[in-house]
Amino acid sequence: MSVPRLRDDRLSDGPTPDNGPAGTVRRTSRARPAAHPLRSELLRGVGPWTGAATVTIIALTMYSKAPGWQARWTGATDLLRITALMLCGPLAVATGCWQGGRERRRRTGELLASLPRTRLRRSLHAVAPAAFWPPVGYLVGAAGCLLATWPYAGEGHPFVSLIAADAVALASLGTVGFVVGRLVAWRLTAPLLAVITYAGLGIPRYGEADARWLDPATDHFYFWDRPVWWFGPASALWTGGLACAALLAYAARHRVVALVPLAVALAVAVPIVRTGDDLWRPDPEAARFVCDYGTPQVCVTAVDRKLLPETSAALAGLNARLRGIPGAPSRWIDGPRAPEPGRDEVRLPSPGDSAVHGRLPDPVFYANSAVGYLFSEDCDQLDFDSPGAARATVVNSAVRQWLAPRADFDTFPWPEAQSQLRRLEAMDHAQGRAYLTRYLAADRCDPDEVPVP
Structure with missing residues (x-):
């Protein structure tokens, strides 16, 4: 008599006549697809930390100078540009330099060179963290600062094209730093390059030559001007073209292609230098007067229109004493236009310079300063x-x-x-x-x- 052979249905690979459709079927697990090399580069290493550091630098710097920049869009945009380029720019170029020397420190250069990828493709993957995270961190910090300005700013809007040009400049600095890191085998290259970048961006700001506008860190603190429409795109092409030319000259198979972005950068540099200070033009809408109905009349420019009620309240007692006095001003004015003597106008202390979150913190001091302007x-x-x-x-x-x-x-x-x-x-x-x-x-x-x- 034969003994039946037992079978474990859990080991069955599929339905059989013995177990039928109700039998347990083992499912083979599929292998998870490998992550894209670019994604791995962006999410690992020094890149995300650089983005977080950029956001932190912008947040701490802008917070330490608040609320002086919150009353006007121009003030917020200008201070963001200085913070991004002067403080975050050296960080971006040092990050790129450190990233460029990574394969040399790990001694994996020969291994990577044996892969079928081209040198340019490998370089694009390696430079991605330095070119991506600093501008992303800057844009996140800039968005937060603009949201903090929105409830208190008057007429106008932020210069979005210049903010985008600043982001391109940070990406360009990271790319140039990467190329230097690939070419220079010295561990102190990154901090030294950061110091050189800080000096190179800062020194032209104090000059008077028209070529200083090629420096992306050059600011324009004047609340009643606006940039010409093409200044932001041209500035982005200038810095981005130089960075692309440096990367292609290092990594491209035919290095002559580096002349194309270099030619674009030089082409946009010519109108920037020739235009000079005229890159910023008077904005009649920003300088437009917004007045109350008092006597003497209080007039502020449109960029400070939200401060008009506070300004009128601060000058109410002073105006009551001056009302009807021969020789008293007919109105107080603020803005770029000089007072007209024939109209008995007197310069007013700019309320936006001392405002805190849409209010004058010391109206008594403001009124006393207005008397000083009256008697000057x-x-x-x-x-x-x-x-x-x-x-x-x-x-x-x-x-x-x-x-x-x-x-x-x-x-x-x-x-x-x-x-x-x-x-x-x-x-x-x-x-x-x-x-x-x-x-x-x-x-x-x-x-x-x-x-x-």
């Missing part, structure tokens, strides 16, 4: 050492405190000014208006004409 005179010849000049200085200080009191005036080491202030405060309404009329009518360039209370 351009005197060609004035002897400050004469007794009359000293007396006029004391009287001016007392009148300024009388019109816009400051809490710290008692700490001033001028007992004479305290005495003059008490005389002014003792005047009734009619006496005060009469004295203020005489004071505004006097020639303050002649100390002897300044009336004593």
